[in-house]
Each structure stands twice: as structure tokens, then as C-alpha cells.
Amino acid sequence: MNKRTILWVLGLSAAMVSFGQSVYVPLLPDLQRDLHTSLALVNLTVTLFTFAMAAMQVVLGPVVDCSGRKRVLIPGMFVYVFATAGCMCSTSIDMLLVFRVLQGIGAAAVPLVAATMIGDVFEGKERAESMATYQMIVGLSPAVGPLIGGLIGSAAGYSGAFGFAAASAVLMMIAAMYLLPETKPANASGPRTRLGLKSFGRIVQSKTGSAVLLCGFVLYEVFYTFIVFLPTMLEARYGLGAAAIGMCSLALMASSLVGSKRSGKLQAKVGSVKALFWSGALLAASLVVFIFAAPLSLLALPAALMLTGFVSGLAMPVMPTLLAAEFVRERATAMGVYNFVRYVGMAAAPMIGSILYPAGGTFLLIGVTAAGVGAAILAARRLLLPKAKEEQTVQF
Secondary structure (H helix, E strand, O other), rough: HHHHHHHHOOOOHHHHHHHHHHHHHHHHHHHHHHHHOHHHHHHHHHHHHHHHHHHHHHHHHHHHHOOOHHHHHHHHHHHHHHHHHHHHHHOHHHHHHHHHHHHHHHHHHHHHHHHHHHHHHHHHHHHHHHHHHHHHHHHHHHHHHHHHHHHHHHHHHHHHHHHHHHHHHHHHHHHHHOOOOOOHHHHHHOOOHHOOOOHHHHHOOOOHHHHHHHHHHHHHHHHHHHHHHHHHHHHHHHHOHHHHHHHHHHHHHHHHHHHHHHHHHHHHOHHHHHHHHHHHHHHHOOOHHHHHHHHOOOOOHHHHHHHHHHHHHHHHHHHHHHHHHOOOHHHHHHHEEEHHHHHHHHHHHHHHHHEEEEEEHHHHHHHHHHHHHHHHHHHHHHHHHHHHHHHHOOOO
16 A cells, blocks of 8 residues: 555545535636626525535534545535536526536535544544645645636636536545545444544534644635735725736645645654644734734735735644544544535635625734734644643654
8 A cells, every 4th residue: 555645646636526516716707708697696606615615624524434535525526517617507596506516516525534544544644744745735726726617718618617627536536436445443433423523522522623724614714815915905995907916816726735745744753742832823913913013015915915825824734633633433524524614614704704894904903903813823722731741742
């Protein structure tokens, strides 16, 4: 069993799912025109996919713990391929909405099983570094997906973009079928009755679970606040056009990928708990820097933006690493709950920002966000400080 092969197949499979979400975003106006529908219904295709994917994390987690990893992954990928092909052939908005829900249901299995299998295969420092590499691979998709979607869509429309996503998914499904083993640990077997609601309770009530869920929600709310409101900030302050805004967004994504890759080294050096403390504190500090740098110049703003992206990337792999180490029998359930909570954080970003930004601009929006990060890290520190000392003792 080649561990590196497993890691790359899992990472690329999860990136493929993310690619299916981002590849058609630049084509939303074309889709609205071609399907003769409203902007609200077109945007609903994005919302329903995300909602279905988030809800299924909680449903599939216990199933993966009971039935096995690969047993859930392959059927999920098949459903995703079928639904993506359905999106490609959709001739009405109603048809597209149905297939987008089905696509989200199939997609949900991939990141859930991927993070769980990485937790099964790798241990200790190797697990932290592998989670960091996995996060970096997955992060490539939202960075390049819109670019590829725009190029394909300009020649073949939204059907071509979905067709490319479906073909990519087929290739990864075949790779997963032949290259991935079943990795469910032997000590994870047992009566099914112990899983389910009781498992959710143990995860949420544990100190590690509580801290990770809180920090995961806040971290992804922060990151998506920048994704959603950065164009508005740049246009309002500097009057930038779409191309310049796109470059700034790409800088944010690229710096987060670098941070994700470096996260494994940081965790190996100081331990995952301390890495969470340090990256959280640095994220709060970077947000304060951004508040003051954003109005200064078009040189200071991207620099502060890349600092925020880098520190966010440092933090992202830490949470699943902590969960994988803490929960063995309920590893997939824990990953599912965490994924659900971080997706809720993504969804919350536009809603919270739509209240704060009109009321106080960048200062209020990012200021409240920084305060939220600081509060979350202080709470996590209080919960996990004994665990940090334990990590230091055993020389993680």
C-alpha cells in the first residue's frame, strides 16, 4: 500500500468535487440567459449544492464509520458523475436544480471519506503533514476552477464546463476503485448501536471537539468573508475592474495554499494544539493589519491580504488533524460534523457581512471578524491547554 499514492488520489478526488462547484461560476450569467430564468434561481443552483453537501456530511459520517470508507466513497462518486452529466444535459432551470441537489449528495462522500482515510493511514507528524498536503491539493480547485471554466465555457458553454467536470470525475472514480484500499481500522468495528446520536454527543461535548468546531466555524466564516466582500471593498475604495479584482482574489487563494503546505511543518515542530493557538492568534493580528493597510495603498492592501491568506492556510489543516487523532472509532462521524459546521460558517459569511459592511464598511466588518477570531482562540486555549502540555510531553 503506497501511502503517497493514497494521499494524492484522495486529494485529487476531493479537488474534483470542489472543481465541479467552481468551474461554472463564471458562466452563471450565460446560464441565466440560456435557460431563460432569473438571477435568483441561477444563484439557487449554488446554494442547493452547498446545502445538500453540508447536510449529507452529518448523515454519511456514521455510515462511513459503520460500513467502511471505500464502500461509501465509490457509490458517492458514481452519483456525483451521474448528476454532473445530468447538469450538462439540463435544458431547464428546474432540471438543473434537481441535478445540482443530487450532485451535492454525491459530492458529500468525497471530502468526508478523504479526510477520514488520511486519518486512518497516517499517524503523528506524518498525519499532520499529509493533512496539510491534502488541504493544499484541494485548495487548487477554487483557485483555478473559475479560470478553466471560463476558457471552456467561452467555447462550449455551461454544458461543456459540466462535461469537463464529469469526465474528470470519471477518471478519479476509476483511480479510486483500483488504487485505494479499505482503511477502516480494526478497532473501529463494533455494534452499530453505539454510533449515531450518541457519537454526535461525544464529539460535541469533548473538549477537542468543541474547540475544533468553534474554530472551524470562525475560520471559514473569515475566509469566505474575504471571498465575498473583497470585490466590493476593492471597487468601492480603488475603483478596480474585474481583472484586477480577480488578481487580488487569486493572491488570497495562492497565499492560503502556501500556508496549508507549511502547516504540516509547523504542527510537526510545535504540535497540533499549539499550531492552532499560534495560527489563530496570527490570524486575528493579520485582520487588524488589514484594517489599517486596506485604506493606505494598492501595495499595502495586497500584502495584508496575502498575510491573511497565508495564516488562514496555516490553520485549515490543523482542525481535521486534531479530530483524526482524538476520535478513532468515530473518525468519519467527527469529520462529518466538522465539515457541516465549516460549511455553515461559509454560508454565514455573506449574511453577517451584509449587516456589518453597509453599517460600518471595512472597519466594522473586519473588526468584528477579528474580535470573533480572538474570542474563539481564547476559548480553544482554555479547553485545550492541558492537551498542549501533553503533546509537549510526548514530543509530538
